[in-house]
Amino acid sequence: MRSPPEPRHPCLASGLVAVVLAGLTGCSTTHDLGRVGDPGTMAQIETLASERGTTVAVTPLSARRGPQPRYEVTGAAASGLMVSVGGAPPKLFGYDRVESLSRRDRLHGARNGAVIGGLSSFALGFVLGSAIRAVPACCETAPSPAKVGLEVGGVFALVGVAMGAGLGALAGYHDRYVLAPTETASAR
Secondary structure (H helix, E strand, O other): OOOOOOOOOOOHHHHHHHHHHHHHOOOOOEEOOHHHHHOHHHHHHHHHHHOOOOEEEEEEOOOOHHHOEEEEEEEEEEOOOEEOOOOOOOOEEHHHHEEEEEEEEHHHHHHHHHHHHHHHHHHHHHHHHHHOOOOOOOEEEEEEEEHHHHHHHHHHHHHHHHHHHHHHHHEEEEEEOOOOOOOOOOOO
16 A cells, blocks of 8 residues: 655745855855054954955045945055055055955855755755655565665765855855944045
8 A cells, every 4th residue: 555645845946946045145254343543453454454365345536326446455554555456556545445355265165155055955855865766666675765865865965065165166255344433534
C-alpha cells in the first residue's frame, strides 16, 4: 500500500533563491568612527588610508544631484585625506568634505557567498532529493528518502558553494566607515 504523495511547496525554491540573493547583496557593514582630531579616530583613518583599495566619498563642491564622487585614498594627513583624482597628482580633501571611507574585500565576500550558497543549495537539494522517487516501486530495496536527500543535497551544495563564492567575490564585502560630524565645517 502506497502512502499519499507529500504536498509540494513551489514557493520553497523561490524563497531559497531570495535568501541567497539577499545574503549576497547584504554583505556590508557600516562602522562609526569618532571625531576628526581624536587620536583613536586618526589612527583608524591612517590605517584605512594605508590599505590598498580604500576609497572616499566626498561632498561635491556644487549642489548638483547624483551620486557622490568617490576617489582612491593615497594617504592621510592631520588636515585631510590625500586622494587620487584621475591621473593627476594626489589632492588634499579636508575632513569636512569627507562623507565616508570604504573598503571592498573580495576574499571575505567569496567566503560569505560560499557559505550562503552552499547551505541554501544543500537545503534545496535535500528537500528535492527527499521528494523524488529514485528507484521504481517494483524494486524491493528502495533507498530511504533521507539518504537520497543527503546525496542530492550534497551535489547541490557543491554547485552552490562554487556559484556563491564566485558571486561573493564579484560583489565583495563592503565595509563603510562614517566620520562623526565636525562641530565647525570650513567653507566648501
